[in-house]
Amino acid sequence: MDPVIIVGAGPVGLTLALALARQEVPSVVLDEGPGKDEQRLARTAVLREDTAALIGRLTGFPVAETGFRWAGWRSMRRKQVMREITFGEDDPTLLHLPQHVLTAALREAIGAERLVRVAVDSRLDSLEQEPAGVTAHTRGPKGTWWRGSYLVGCDGPRSTVRKLQDIRFPGRTAVERHAVAALRTELPWPGEALLHRTPPWRTSGPPVSEVTARPLADDVWRMDWLLPPGKDLVTPDLLVARVRETLAGWSGGTTPPYELLDTGVHTVHHRLARRWRAGRVFLAGDSAHLLGALGTQGLDEGLRDADNLAWKLALAWHHGPHEALLDSYQVERRAIVAARLRAADQALPLLRGGGLRSAVPGAARGHDALLTDGHLGRGPLGAPGAYADSPLAPPYAESAVEVDTAPGAAIADVWVTAEDGSSVALRDRLGRGALLVLLIAPGTVVWDRKHWVTAGIMPRLAAAVTALPHRAELLVAESYPGAAAHTVLLIRPDGHLVTAFGGVRPADLYEAAEAALGGPRTTAEAPAGKS
Structure with missing residues (x-):
C-alpha cells in the first residue's frame, strides 16, 4: 500500500511521520526547504507535560533535559506582586525550549527511521484524489509525482494543501503584536517566568502595557512586549531601549549586563479552517488553525493534532478506511481549538480594553489570574481539551x-x-x-x-x-x-x-x-x- 504523504517538515509534520512509523505506517515528508532549520532563540515552544512526553517517546531524545522547566511563576501589576506560584511534583510545570532544538531532535530521529523518507527542495504545486489514493506533484530541482494513500497538510499558515482543496480559513488577522527578544542575563528571580502588566517605568516610546519573561536553559530569557495597536515598525533602537529599561526596572534602576541573542516580532492571528478533512486529504497544525494570544501555544495544539490523527490513519492504512473513525479527527480536534479561540476572543476585550471594567474592584486580580492560567496551560484559555x-x-x-x-x-x-x-x-x-x-x-x-x-x-x-x-x-x-x-x-x-x-x-x-x-x-x- 502507498505511503502517507506529509506536506511540510516542521515540528507537526515530523511528529506525525514518526508517530505513523511507530505504528508501521510508511510516509514521505515533502520539505520545501533544504532540510535544515534556522536557529532562532526568539522562536520558542511551550509544551505541556503530556506533549513533551510524546516528543520524548517518539525521538528517544531527552527533550525534558534540553528544554527548561520553570521553577515558578510570578504575576505583577505596576509595582505589586499579584500572584506567585512555585512548581513541584504535584504541580508540574511547562517545558520551554527553542523550536529549532525540537525540530532538530525530530529530524535526527527520522534520520534513523526506515519508514520515513524526507524529500527536500520539494514544494507541492498540485494534487489529485481518487477513491484509492492521492497523487501529488512537487516542483523544484527534483520535481516529480508522488503517490500516497492519504495526504496531510502540515504546511503552515499559507498552506498550499488548504488552498488546493479550496478550504476557507476565516478568522482575525493581527489580533496582537509582540516585540520579542532572546537575551542572556541574570534577573532577580532565576528560573521563574514573569508576567508584568502596566510596569511603572517609561523612558522611551509609547508606554509598555505588558511584558513577559520566560526562562530558557543557560541563563537565556525570551522576553515579549505587547505592542500598541497599529503597524508601527519596531526599530532596533526601540527594541534595545525596551530591553534596557525593562531590565533596569526589574533590577532597581540599573541595567544589568546582558547579551542580545535574537530579536523578532510575533504577530498573533486567530483563524480556523472550515474543514480539516477533504476525502483522503487532512489538515493539521498551523494549516488548520492559528492561535496564540494570552499564552496559548499553537505548536502544542498542532502536536496534539498529529497524535490524534496518527493512530486513526494507521488503523485505516492497515485495515482499510473506516469513515467514522477518520471523520472523528476533525470533529474532536476542531471542537477543541474552536473552544479555545472563542475563549480568547471573549477574554481579549476585557483584558485589553481598560475603561470602566478595569476600575471594578477585583477586576485587575481576576484578569491577572485569567492571564496566568492561559500562560500556564490551565483554565479556559490554556487547559488541554x-x-x-x-x-x-x-x-x-x-x-x-x-x-x-x-x-x-x-x-x-x-x-x-x-x-x-x-x-x-x-x-x-x-x-x-x-x-x-x-x-x-x-x-x-x-x-x-x-x-x-x-x-x-x-x-x-x-x-x-x-x-x-x-x-x-x-x-x-x-x-x-x-x-x-x-x-x-x-x-x-x-x-x-x-x-x-x-x-x-x-x-x-x-x-x-x-x-x-x-x-x-x-x-x-x-x-x-x-x-
Missing part, C-alpha cells in the same frame, strides 16, 4: 464508574506493570496503535507476576481483552487517581480515556472498544487488509 462529546464515546453502561479523569480527557501518568512483567510509565505504552486496558489491583507490586496473573479476576479480564475487536494491551497498576480496586480503564492509543468500569464486564468492554474505533464498519468499509 477533552473529547467529551466525541463521536467515539461509548454508549451508556450501568457498569461504568467515575475516576478523576473524565471520559475523553488525557489519562494521568502512573506506573504500570506490562504483560512482560516490566514496570513502566503508562505514557510509555501509548502511540503503538493498540488500545490499553488498565486494571487497578492494589498489592500486586509485592507479588511475582506469575502468581497474580492467574489469580482473581485476571484470567477473565485477559480473556475479555483477547476477544476485543482490535489489538489491546493489558496493564496493571497499584492505583489510579479516583479509582477503586478492580476498576478497569479503557484507554485510546493516543492516551485519552474511553471509559472506566467497576470490575470485569466483557460485553461492556467490547462495546466501548468498538465505539472507540468508530463503531461497526459498514459493508462498503470492509477491511481491505495490509499490503
Whole structure:
C-alpha cells in the first residue's frame, strides 16, 4: 500500500511521520526547504507535560533535559506582586525550549527511521484524489509525482494543501503584536517566568502595557512586549531601549549586563479552517488553525493534532478506511481549538480594553489570574481539551464508574506493570496503535507476576481483552487517581480515556472498544487488509 504523504517538515509534520512509523505506517515528508532549520532563540515552544512526553517517546531524545522547566511563576501589576506560584511534583510545570532544538531532535530521529523518507527542495504545486489514493506533484530541482494513500497538510499558515482543496480559513488577522527578544542575563528571580502588566517605568516610546519573561536553559530569557495597536515598525533602537529599561526596572534602576541573542516580532492571528478533512486529504497544525494570544501555544495544539490523527490513519492504512473513525479527527480536534479561540476572543476585550471594567474592584486580580492560567496551560484559555462529546464515546453502561479523569480527557501518568512483567510509565505504552486496558489491583507490586496473573479476576479480564475487536494491551497498576480496586480503564492509543468500569464486564468492554474505533464498519468499509 502507498505511503502517507506529509506536506511540510516542521515540528507537526515530523511528529506525525514518526508517530505513523511507530505504528508501521510508511510516509514521505515533502520539505520545501533544504532540510535544515534556522536557529532562532526568539522562536520558542511551550509544551505541556503530556506533549513533551510524546516528543520524548517518539525521538528517544531527552527533550525534558534540553528544554527548561520553570521553577515558578510570578504575576505583577505596576509595582505589586499579584500572584506567585512555585512548581513541584504535584504541580508540574511547562517545558520551554527553542523550536529549532525540537525540530532538530525530530529530524535526527527520522534520520534513523526506515519508514520515513524526507524529500527536500520539494514544494507541492498540485494534487489529485481518487477513491484509492492521492497523487501529488512537487516542483523544484527534483520535481516529480508522488503517490500516497492519504495526504496531510502540515504546511503552515499559507498552506498550499488548504488552498488546493479550496478550504476557507476565516478568522482575525493581527489580533496582537509582540516585540520579542532572546537575551542572556541574570534577573532577580532565576528560573521563574514573569508576567508584568502596566510596569511603572517609561523612558522611551509609547508606554509598555505588558511584558513577559520566560526562562530558557543557560541563563537565556525570551522576553515579549505587547505592542500598541497599529503597524508601527519596531526599530532596533526601540527594541534595545525596551530591553534596557525593562531590565533596569526589574533590577532597581540599573541595567544589568546582558547579551542580545535574537530579536523578532510575533504577530498573533486567530483563524480556523472550515474543514480539516477533504476525502483522503487532512489538515493539521498551523494549516488548520492559528492561535496564540494570552499564552496559548499553537505548536502544542498542532502536536496534539498529529497524535490524534496518527493512530486513526494507521488503523485505516492497515485495515482499510473506516469513515467514522477518520471523520472523528476533525470533529474532536476542531471542537477543541474552536473552544479555545472563542475563549480568547471573549477574554481579549476585557483584558485589553481598560475603561470602566478595569476600575471594578477585583477586576485587575481576576484578569491577572485569567492571564496566568492561559500562560500556564490551565483554565479556559490554556487547559488541554477533552473529547467529551466525541463521536467515539461509548454508549451508556450501568457498569461504568467515575475516576478523576473524565471520559475523553488525557489519562494521568502512573506506573504500570506490562504483560512482560516490566514496570513502566503508562505514557510509555501509548502511540503503538493498540488500545490499553488498565486494571487497578492494589498489592500486586509485592507479588511475582506469575502468581497474580492467574489469580482473581485476571484470567477473565485477559480473556475479555483477547476477544476485543482490535489489538489491546493489558496493564496493571497499584492505583489510579479516583479509582477503586478492580476498576478497569479503557484507554485510546493516543492516551485519552474511553471509559472506566467497576470490575470485569466483557460485553461492556467490547462495546466501548468498538465505539472507540468508530463503531461497526459498514459493508462498503470492509477491511481491505495490509499490503
